[in-house]
Amino acid sequence: MNDVQDNIDKLKVENVHLSAYYDMYLALKELQDTYKEKIQFSSFNDDEIRQQILAGKPLILNSGIDLSGMTTFLMDIFKVYAQFTSLKTDEALTAIEKLTPDLPEILEEFLYLKGDTLIKAHVSDSLPDEILIFLIKNTLTPLLEKYSTCVISSIDFDSWERGCCPVCGHPPGLAELRKSPSGRQRYLFCSLCHTSWPFQRLKCPFCEKLEEKETEYLSFPDEENYRVDVCNSCNSFIKTVINNNAELPPVLLDWSSQYVDDTAIQKGYKRVASM
Ligand SMILES: [Zn+2]
Ligand SMILES: [Zn+2]
Numbered sequence: 001m002n003d004v005q006d007n008i009d010k011l012k013v014e015n016v017h018l019s020a021y022y023d024m025y026l027a028l029k030e031l032q033d034t035y036k037e038k039i040q041f042s043s044f045n046d047d048e049i050r051q052q053i054l055a056g057k058p059l060i061l062n063s064g065i066d067l068s069g070m071t072t073f074l075m076d077i078f079k080v081y082a083q084f085t086s087l088k089t090d091e092a093l094t095a096i097e098k099l100t101p102d103l104p105e106i107l108e109e110f111l112y113l114k115g116d117t118l119i120k121a122h123v124s125d126s127l128p129d130e131i132l133i134f135l136i137k138n139t140l141t142p143l144l145e146k147y148s149t150c151v152i153s154s155i156d157f158d159s160w161e162r163g164c165c166p167v168c169g170h171p172p173g174l175a176e177l178r179k180s181p182s183g184r185q186r187y188l189f190c191s192l193c194h195t196s197w198p199f200q201r202l203k204c205p206f207c208e209k210l211e212e213k214e215t216e217y218l219s220f221p222d223e224e225n226y227r228v229d230v231c232n233s234c235n236s237f238i239k240t241v242i243n244n245n246a247e248l249p250p251v252l253l254d255w256s257s258q259y260v261d262d263t264a265i266q267k268g269y270k271r272v273a274s275m
Contacts (some may be wrong), residue, residue, distance in 0.1 A: 004249075014256070027084065043149060059147075061112075068104050074173055165191075165195055172275040173250070175187065175189070175199075175238045204237075207231060226242060239264075241253055
């Protein structure tokens with residue numbers, strides 16, 4: 001936690017305008033870590049995991065994970081969010097209370113990528129799309145992170161060639177080029193459970209089109225830590241960390257580099273998922 005606090009202090013100096021968001025990150029992390037400690041999963045079958053990865057199916061599809069009883073936790077996440085933002089709390093709270101009977105189904109819809117019918121039904125002026133998604137993600141993330149730590153040692157990453165996360169099936173929200181003895185290896189970070197996995201450099205993680213040479217990217221004259229990899233087939237982009245010297249968590253990397261996304265969006269590329 002101290003390392004994180006040190007990193008946050010440095011980030012606040014570099015990005016004064018994001019100070020409240022960094023404080024929110026710490027408060028959310030504390031809440032999520034406490035919640036995570038209470039979660040338990042029964043044992044996993046290594047063979048089943050191997051088979052499922054070989055078949056290209058994210059492990060969550062076979063997990064029987066329990067999404068009931070998460071209302072209190074969503075409320076706790078909401079309180080933290082409201083504390084650090086300018087959200088009109090009373091109106092948003094009413095909207096949240098209205099959606100709680102549907103919460104297990106909403107979480108299921110989001111987790112299993114079943115579209116957004118229920119989520120859309122609960123979006124309103126007092127509870128906009130991006131805030132509702134933020135709350136849903138932050139409610140699910142500790143459960144999924146814990147699930148990932150339980151199954152990750154059984155995953156053969158060499159058998160996983162897909163652009164979605166092998167654990168939960170969600171798209172990556174960030175990429176990283178890490179130094180390795182044979183050059184730089186590309187890794188993707190899952191936008192939901194934060195698992196990272198190696199991925200081909202010549203392939204788009206979203207439409208999985210394979211290029212003959214390095215995919216096109218946007219670089220920035222004053223920015224040596226990030227670049228943006230773009231795909232001209234599906235018109236999407238993924239932000240890529242080139243130097244993560246402070247070894248910051250992917251969420252903080254993402255929040256601290258929003259200007260990079262803005263440039264790609266202005267050029268007409270779409271962002272598929274954020275961290
Ligand atoms: Zn995932
Ligand atoms: Zn693509």
